[in-house]
Structure formats: C-alpha cells, structure tokens
Amino acid sequence: MSEQSNSNGSGYIIECQDVNKWYGEFHVLKDINVKVKEREVVVVIGPSGSGKSTLIRCINRLEEHQEGNIIVDGIELSNDLKNINLIRRETGMVFQSFNLFPHLTVMQNITLAQRYVRRRPRRDAEDMARQLLQRVGIPEQANKYPGQLSGGQQQRVAIARALAMQPKIMLFDEPTSALDPEMIKEVLDVMKELARSGMTMLVVTHEMGFAREVADRVIFMDSGRIVEIGTPEHFFENPNHERTKLFLSQIL
Amino acid sequence: MSEKIHRPDETFYVAPKEPPASRRPPALTIGPVGWLRKNLFSGVGNTLMTGITISLIVAFLYELITWSIVKADWNVVNNTMRLMMVGLYPIDQIWRIQLIAVLLVFLSGLGVGVWGGNARGFFIISLIIIIAALIIPLGAERIEPPSIRFIVTSTDPNGPILFVGDEGDTVGLTVEPIDDNAVAKQESPFTGFIENSAGASSSRALWNNAKAQVVAGKLDLSQYNLQMTVQLLDSKGKVLDESLSTPAHRVVNFEFKLPANGWYIVQVLRDDTGDAIFSSVDGLQLPVAAARALPNTGFAWVRIDGVNAMSAQQADVEQRTKTYGGLPTIQCPSTAECRRQLLEENVRYEGSRTFKAFLKTQLDPFLAEIIQALIVGFVVMLVAYSLGNFAKQSRNPASKKLVSRAAIIGWVIFFPLSWMLLSGFKNATTLHPFLELPQVAQSLWGGLILTIVLTFVSLTFAFPIGILLALGRRSKLPIISLFCVLFIEIVRGVPLITILFMAKFIVPYFAKSLSDTELLIRLLVGLTLFTAAYNAEVVRGGLQIIPKGQIEAAQALGLNPFATNVFIVLPQALRAVIPAIMSQSVSLFKDTTLVSIVGLFEFLGMIELIVNGQQVYRPYQREAYLFIGVIYFIISYIMSSLSRRLEESGAGTVRKMRKA
Ligand SMILES: Nc1ncnc2c1ncn2[C@@H]1O[C@H](COP(=O)(O)OP(=O)(O)OP(=O)(O)O)[C@@H](O)[C@H]1O
Numbered sequence: 001m002s003e004q005s006n007s008n009g010s011g012y013i014i015e016c017q018d019v020n021k022w023y024g025e026f027h028v029l030k031d032i033n034v035k036v037k038e039r040e041v042v043v044v045i046g047p048s049g050s051g052k053s054t055l056i057r058c059i060n061r062l063e064e065h066q067e068g069n070i071i072v073d074g075i076e077l078s079n080d081l082k083n084i085n086l087i088r089r090e091t092g093m094v095f096q097s098f099n100l101f102p103h104l105t106v107m108q109n110i111t112l113a114q115r116y117v118r119r120r121p122r123r124d125a126e127d128m129a130r131q132l133l134q135r136v137g138i139p140e141q142a143n144k145y146p147g148q149l150s151g152g153q154q155q156r157v158a159i160a161r162a163l164a165m166q167p168k169i170m171l172f173d174e175p176t177s178a179l180d181p182e183m184i185k186e187v188l189d190v191m192k193e194l195a196r197s198g199m200t201m202l203v204v205t206h207e208m209g210f211a212r213e214v215a216d217r218v219i220f221m222d223s224g225r226i227v228e229i230g231t232p233e234h235f236f237e238n239p240n241h242e243r244t245k246l247f248l249s250q251i252l
Numbered sequence: 253m254s255e256k257i258h259r260p261d262e263t264f265y266v267a268p269k270e271p272p273a274s275r276r277p278p279a280l281t282i283g284p285v286g287w288l289r290k291n292l293f294s295g296v297g298n299t300l301m302t303g304i305t306i307s308l309i310v311a312f313l314y315e316l317i318t319w320s321i322v323k324a325d326w327n328v329v330n331n332t333m334r335l336m337m338v339g340l341y342p343i344d345q346i347w348r349i350q351l352i353a354v355l356l357v358f359l360s361g362l363g364v365g366v367w368g369g370n371a372r373g374f375f376i377i378s379l380i381i382i383i384a385a386l387i388i389p390l391g392a393e394r395i396e397p398p399s400i401r402f403i404v405t406s407t408d409p410n411g412p413i414l415f416v417g418d419e420g421d422t423v424g425l426t427v428e429p430i431d432d433n434a435v436a437k438q439e440s441p442f443t444g445f446i447e448n449s450a451g452a453s454s455s456r457a458l459w460n461n462a463k464a465q466v467v468a469g470k471l472d473l474s475q476y477n478l479q480m481t482v483q484l485l486d487s488k489g490k491v492l493d494e495s496l497s498t499p500a501h502r503v504v505n506f507e508f509k510l511p512a513n514g515w516y517i518v519q520v521l522r523d524d525t526g527d528a529i530f531s532s533v534d535g536l537q538l539p540v541a542a543a544r545a546l547p548n549t550g551f552a553w554v555r556i557d558g559v560n561a562m563s564a565q566q567a568d569v570e571q572r573t574k575t576y577g578g579l580p581t582i583q584c585p586s587t588a589e590c591r592r593q594l595l596e597e598n599v600r601y602e603g604s605r606t607f608k609a610f611l612k613t614q615l616d617p618f619l620a621e622i623i624q625a626l627i628v629g630f631v632v633m634l635v636a637y638s639l640g641n642f643a644k645q646s647r648n649p650a651s652k653k654l655v656s657r658a659a660i661i662g663w664v665i666f667f668p669l670s671w672m673l674l675s676g677f678k679n680a681t682t683l684h685p686f687l688e689l690p691q692v693a694q695s696l697w698g699g700l701i702l703t704i705v706l707t708f709v710s711l712t713f714a715f716p717i718g719i720l721l722a723l724g725r726r727s728k729l730p731i732i733s734l735f736c737v738l739f740i741e742i743v744r745g746v747p748l749i750t751i752l753f754m755a756k757f758i759v760p761y762f763a764k765s766l767s768d769t770e771l772l773i774r775l776l777v778g779l780t781l782f783t784a785a786y787n788a789e790v791v792r793g794g795l796q797i798i799p800k801g802q803i804e805a806a807q808a809l810g811l812n813p814f815a816t817n818v819f820i821v822l823p824q825a826l827r828a829v830i831p832a833i834m835s836q837s838v839s840l841f842k843d844t845t846l847v848s849i850v851g852l853f854e855f856l857g858m859i860e861l862i863v864n865g866q867q868v869y870r871p872y873q874r875e876a877y878l879f880i881g882v883i884y885f886i887i888s889y890i891m892s893s894l895s896r897r898l899e900e901s902g903a904g905t906v907r908k909m910r911k912a
Pocket residue numbers: 023026028046047048049050051052053054055
C-alpha cells in the first residue's frame with residue numbers, strides 16, 4: 001500500500017462533516033463529525049441503538065444520509081452512482097452475520113467480485129484468493145461451502161472476501177458478536193494482523209481488549225451523536241463525559 | 253445369580269455387577285411387520301380405514317384391469333396412433349420428429365451418465381423413451397378386427413350381407429349352432445355383431461332377446477333344428493361356394509379364396525320343410541340330410557372371417573365405387589334387407605376375451621408398433637449413458653467437464669433446433685442443399701407433439717419473462733413496478749381460455765398486421781404471457797426469502813444491481829422456488845388442452861376429433877380417454893420427478909447446506 005494518498009491533500013481518508021440522518025421521523029445520526037487518517041484504526045463503541053452501525057453503513061452508502069458531507073478517499077458521496085461504486089470499491093465491509101453467499105464455494109465467494117468488478121482474470125483472482133485464505137489461516141477450506149464452516153471460519157472468509165478487492169478502508173460491524181468465545185479470538189487475531197499491516201479500519205465492536213490493544217482512537221456514541229473521541233488510554237483510564245463513564249462502568 | 257437382587261422400590265438399591273445383556277426389541281415392533289402394525293393397524297379406527305381404503309383401491313383396480321383386458325377394444329388407440337401423436341404432419345417428413353426424439357433420448361442418457369443417476373433416474377429415462385417411442389410412428393400395425401357374426405333364427409335368415417374383397421383374400425364362413433342352454437348364461441366371445449338400423453332385427457338384439465327367454469324358461473336352445481345353406485356369391489349373383497348345415501351335421505366351416513377385386517355377398521338359404529334334402533348325382537337322388545322330425549327351430553351364428561367392415565364416409569364410398577364398382581343388385585325378400593352392407597357403423601365389437609386373446613389381438617399389434625422405436629431408444633440411451641459415464645469415471649477431469657459442457661450446450665440448442673426441424677424453412681430449396689427442409693405448415697401439427705411444443709415453448713419464454721416481471725414488481729421505479737403489477741394482476745385475473753380467445757379473434761381485429769401470423773404463434777404468445785404472470789408471482793416469493801444481508805454484502809463488494817441479481821439473488825431465489833415453478837409447468841402442460849377449443853388439435857383435441865368424427869371409433873371413447881389419461885400422467889410424472897431431482901442436485905444449494 002503506497003504512502004501517497006490520492007485524497008484531496010487534507011490527509012484524511014474518511015471525512016464526515018455535520019452528517020445527519022433520519023429514519024422517517026427518527027433522528028439516528030446527529031451532527032456527526034469524524035475524520036479518519038490513512039492507516040488509522042478507529043474503534044466505535046456505544047450502547048445498543050446508538051447509531052454505530054448506521055454510521056459506518058453510511059460510509060459505503062448502504063444507508064443514505066440526508067444532511068452533511070461524507071468524503072471517502074477524496075470522493076464525495078452523493079447520489080451519483082459512479083461515485084458510489086468508486087467508493088464501494090475502496091471500502092471492504094465485514095458484517096456481524098457474515099453474509100457469505102451460501103450457494104457459492106469459499107473460492108467463488110472470494111473471486112466473484114474480483115472477476116466481475118475488478119475484471120481480474122480467473123487465474124489471478126484464484127491466486128489472490130488462495131493467498132488471502134492463507135493469510136486468514138484457512139487455506140484448506142477453499143472448496144467448501146459456507147454452510148460447512150464454523151462461524152469463526154466463515155467470518156474469516158468474509159474478511160478475505162472483502163480484502164480481495166484490495167480496499168483502502170475496511171469497515172467492521174461487530175464482526176465477533178455472533179461468534180462463540182473460542183472463535184472470537186481467531187477472528188480478532190486476523191483483524192490485529194490486518195491493523196498491523198497498515199490497513200485503515202473502522203471497527204464497531206464490544207471487544208474492549210481489542211480496542212485497547214489495536215485502536216489508534218476510540219469513538220463513543222450515544223443516541224445518535226458522538227459523545228467522546230480519544231486515544232484508548234485516555235478513553236479507558238479517564239474518560240471525560242459522564243455518559244462514557246456510565247457506559248464503561250457497565251461493560252468493564 | 254446367587255447375589256441378592258434389590259428391587260428399585262426398596263429404599264436401598266445397588267445395580268448388579270453385570271449389566272443385563274442387550275435384547276432385541278419385540279419381534280412385532282420392528283421390520284415390515286412393525287411398520288405395518290404401527291402405521292396401518294394401530295387401532296380399531298385405523299385398521300378399519302386401512303381395510304376400507306385398500307378394498308376400494310383393489311376393487312377399482314380390479315375392475316379397471318379386467319375391463320381393459322377382457323372387454324376393451326384398443327383399436328382406437330392403435331389404429332390412430334400416428335394421428336394422436338403427430339397430427340397431420342406429413343408422413344414423408346416424419347423422420348424429423350424421429351430425429352428430435354432420438355436427440356432427446358441421447359441428451360437424457362448423456363445427462364444421467366455424466367451427472368450421475370440413481371435407479372429412479374433410469375426409471376424416468378425409460379418413461380421418456382416410451383413417450384419418445386410413441387411419438388415416432390415407425391410401424392403402422394393395425395389391430396385386426398375380430399371376426400364378424402350374424403345370427404340366423406328360426407324365423408329370420410338375416411342376410412344377405414354385402415362387402416368388398418380383394419383378389420386373393422381368403423374369406424371364411426362358419427356356422428356355429430347354439431344348441432346348449434348354458435350358452436345363454438355365458439358372455440359372448442369378443443366379436444363384431446352385425447347391427448341394423450332396424451333395431452329389433454339386429455343380431456345382437458335378437459340374441460339378447462333369445463337369451464332372456466332361455467333364462468325365463470320359455471325357450472329351449474337344445475331343441476336345435478335348423479337346416480340351411482350358407483352361400484358366397486359374387487356381384488353378379490353367381491354362387492362361388494356353398495355349404496349345407498343340417499341338424500345332424502351342424503358345424504360347417506369353409507374358406508374361399510376370392511378370384512378378383514369386387515363386391516361379394518354372403519347369403520343364407522333356409523330349408524323350412526321337414527323333408528330330407530337330396531342331391532341328384534347322375535340321375536340318382538342321394539340324401540344329403542335326413543328329414544327333420546321337429547319344426548324349424550333354434551339359433552345359430554354365422555361367422556365371417558377375413559372381411560373388413562367398410563367406412564361409410566363420403567370419400568371412402570366414392571373411392572370404393574371407383575375400385576370395386578357400384579352396389580350389386582340381388583334378389584332378396586325385401587329391399588331393406590338387401591342393402592345390408594358390412595359398414596363400420598353396422599358393426600359393434602363386444603363380448604369378452606381371454607387374456608391370451610388380449611395379448612394376441614390387442615397387445616401384440618401395439619408392441620409391434622413401438623418395439624423398434626423402443627429398441628432404438630434404449631440403444632441410443634445406453635450409448636449416451638456409457639459415453640457420459642465414461643467421461644465421469646475417467647481420471648482426466650477435463651474430459652468430464654467437456655462432456656458435461658457438451659450436454660449443457662446440447663440441451664440449450666435442442667429446443668430451437670427442434671423447432672427448426674419441425675417447421676422447416678420457407679424457401680428451402682434456395683438454401684444450402686444440406687438444409688433443404690421444406691416448410692411444414694403449423695396447421696398440420698397436432699397431437700402429442702403439438703402439446704409438447706406448446707408446453708415447452710411457452711415455458712422457455714415464460715421463465716425469463718416471469719423473472720423480469722418479478723424483478724420489475726420490486727423495482728424502485730414506480731412506473732415500472734406499476735406496469736408489472738398491472739400486467740400480473742390482469743393476466744392472473746382472467747381465465748386462460750379468455751386469453752386464448754383474444755389471441756385468436758381479438759388480436760387480428762385490432763392489429764391487422766398480426767392476423768397473418770399463424771394461429772399457433774399467437775396462441776403460444778398467449779400461453780407464454782399467462783404462464784409468465786404466474787411465474788412472476790412464484791419468483792417474487794423466492795426473492796422475498798433472500799435475506800437483506802445478501803444484497804448488502806454484494807453491494808458492499810461493489811457489484812451493481814444487475815450483477816447482484818444475476819449472481820447472488822436469483823440463483824438462491826430460483827432454487828428455492830423450483831417446486832412451485834415445476835408445479836406451475838405441469839399445470840401449464842395440462843392447460844394446453846384448452847387450445848383445442850380455439851382450433852388447434854393438440855393431444856386431447858385430436859382424440860376428440862377421432863372419437864367424435866369417425867363413426868367406427870365412436871364406441872371406444874373410454875379406451876381413448878383412458879389412454880391419453882395415462883400418457884398425460886406419465887409426462888406429468890416425468891416433469892415432477894425432474895424437478896425433485898433438480899431440487900436435490902446442485903452443490904451448495906440452500907437446502908443442501910442446511911443438511912450438511
Ligand atoms: N431501517 C431502519 N428503519 C428505522 N429505524 C432503524 C432502521 N435501522 C436502524 N434503526 C434504528 O436506528 C437506531 C440506530 O440503529 P443502529 O443499528 O445503528 O444501532 P447500533 O448502534 O448499531 O446498535 P447495536 O449495537 O444494537 O447494533 C436504532 O434505534 C434502530 O432502532
């Protein structure tokens with residue numbers, strides 16, 4: 001991954017400026033302002049229903065925001081389909097429920113978008129897939145179907161599938177919450193390795209250990225707004241806001 | 253067992269050192285007996301239901317099968333096989349249909365070979381071969397009509413009877429006296445009775461009347477005392493051969509080889525006097541038959557063999573007059589009696605036959621008709637199967653892939669190719685000589701092949717249209733979704749027959765340019781749109797079960813909506829609705845019968861045409877409808893089995909995944 005960013009010179013790969021979003025009458029995101037630098041790992045935490053998923057889903061336009069600007073890799077998100085597709089190519093996403101394609105093998109899951117979106121020849125796509133499966137630690141599962149894998153393996157395939165598009169940003173929406181404890185570790189290990197390799201990551205998670213160890217910054221959200229942003233040390237040792245303290249006291 | 257055994261209800265219990273050996277479950281609870289007891293006879297009510305149901309089924313099947321063997325006359329099926337299967341498709345072009353059938357069997361065999369098949373797969377293939385063999389009218393074996401009989405009574409000589417014969421035909425004449433009262437209680441053997449429009453004087457009516465009297469004790473058949481001469485005359489009235497049947501020498505039986513093409517007459521002369529009959533040889537009078545003591549009483553059948561009943565249709569009558577000359581004039585008691593021609597409409601085939609006779613007279617000609625096709629079919633299937641299986645077993649995965657791909661391509665081009673073969677080209681001669689396929693007008697297509705064309709063409713087109721409609725209905729663009737909803741709801745709200753009538757009458761009225769298109773095409777469009785609307789709803793059901801996460805994952809990977817649908821949504825949705833689509837298809841297959849109402853003679857329409865239009869087949873509607881019922885069932889069964897196979901197959905299906 002090159003040091004040189006093709007962004008607009010601001011040095012930020014994701015910029016959210018005064019983003020507001022409503023579901024009908026319900027105000028989900030309120031005046032969100034976040035900037036993420038390249039190679040930065042940002043963890044988003046907050047109580048259930050606070051709008052964490054909505055925020056990161058706005059970044060690759062799975063959800064539409066109504067006010068404010070979101071600029072990803074120098075491209076402004078608008079209704080322009082071309083921009084949306086450009087941004088989606090640069091961002092990989094990993095879901096809580098894996099969302100692997102059950103009718104395709106692991107190999108096909110990983111190669112489909114490469115071949116169709118990136119127009120990579122089949123052989124290259126498969127080489128890439130094998131490398132990535134190696135990287136996430138399940139090289140031997142290439143020809144199985146998702147239904148034949150454990151949850152942790154499925155999530156690692158999902159990560160490989162997103163990485164195969166060679167995104168600049170990876171979005172994670174609670175990637176470990178649907179997993180049994182012994183599988184959580186194998187997924188987190190992959191994510192840590194990814195973070196060390198310099199990937200820009202925006203991670204929604206309840207894994208405080210992961211946040212403490214890997215995150216460059218932690219964002220705390222509540223009721224649709226950002227309550228506090230800070231380094232993990234600051235955040236876990238002496239949070240400023242009462243709401244943050246309350247939240248941390250409940251989960252730690 | 254010297255240890256003290258503690259009972260569980262005591263306050264203190266220790267299990268014996270050795271666990272008891274495992275025993276088998278009670279014999280009556282396992283195996284087939286156990287199954288029967290558990291499922292069929294588990295209680296009084298259940299046993300009663302089982303008993304009643306089984307006896308109903310058995311009774312029904314018994315009736316059906318005995319009727320089919322003993323009484324039914326399957327000539328309507330056999331003799332009109334070609335009409336039923338391919339309609340009026342020109343005989344010299346039938347090789348095209350044969351080619352299609354061979355291709356079909358080949359591709360099926362190849363498929364089973366390369367994609368693997370179980371016993372049921374082979375069963376299905378065999379059914380396909382049988383249907384294909386039926387469609388190929390290779391032989392044209394006719395069921396020979398059984399001999400024809402007319403009755404001679406003490407008062408009614410019941411003749412003469414006129415028929416045409418060709419030179420060299422052998423005509424047999426037999427007198428069968430009825431001189432045993434037990435005969436009245438038997439069923440008549442399976443023969444044709446000569447009927448007469450006069451009704452009361454018809455052979456069968458006379459005989460039934462006599463039987464009733466015997467049963468009532470008013471008539472004694474053993475008082476047989478008929479004396480008569482059975483004669484075969486030519487059209488000029490010259491006696492060709494004759495034989496005398498007397499009470500002493502009752503059974504006479506002679507054969508005669510006809511000298512030329514022409515009209516012939518069978519006539520019975522009765523000797524009503526009590527005198528002996530003499531014949532003079534060299535001036536000496538020798539007694540041929542002794543004088544009778546009793547008056548002239550009794551019944552006898554006169555059986556005519558080797559003669560076919562004649563068609564009464566105008567064209568046939570003209571043809572007959574041309575070949576054999578006009579009706580001969582003969583002397584006879586009354587003119588009405590004289591005109592008793594051996595017409596099809598004057599003959600009723602009835603009675604009962606033995607199983608052996610069934611095999612010989614009914615099944616044999618049927619088998620003779622399809623046996624060659626069956627053999628060819630099985631050979632082709634075996635060759636294709638071995639080819640596919642060889643590729644599958646081979647060490648080289650490329651060869652399996654090659655054959656499998658070839659099979660898929662084969663199926664894909666099979667349908668358009670068949671259509672091309674069936675219809676031919678308009679200017680056949682100007683094309684490459686290899687392609688010289690003269691056009692066969694679609695109005696000549698008919699029978700089962702038309703049913704199959706209607707079904708598969710409309711299915712092929714309805715499937716993609718249905719998918720588009722389903723996707724359109726879920727579209728975010730209101731105009732498109734409104735259009736799709738309107739189309740689907742209107743078409744589903746209208747009976748199919750209305751759509752077919754519109755295709756036939758209203759479309760040409762509104763769009764003059766369309767009135768030249770063949771009726772078949774217009775009806776195909778109607779059937780296609782109808783099926784598409786129903787398919788759309790089924791597919792929509794499938795689309796709804798795809799979790800939103802699937803679409804989001806595809807979007808997040810950058811797949812556009814088209815690719816998302818094609819690669820992610822549709823494969824899963826369609827797989828889930830295969831059973832529904834298939835039942836839709838089977839019902840379309842049966843619904844094609846409706847096109848006969850608007851003037852295309854598909855399978856059912858053809859049968860109706862045959863049994864209603866041709867007098868000779870009118871009494872055999874039961875046989876005809878039973879036959880097509882069986883064929884419809886077989887094809888529907890093939891279709892639904894294929895769908896079940898399709899459901900089970902396909903690695904990585906949602907279904908299979910759940911199983912794993
Ligand atoms: N499609 C929708 N329509 C209406 N309301 C929605 C929709 N999706 C989410 N919401 C609401 O928006 C709020 C934020 O949802 P979101 O999924 O972003 O929460 P979250 O922080 O990710 O919570 P969790 O930790 O439980 O995943 C919730 O109150 C939810 O009820």
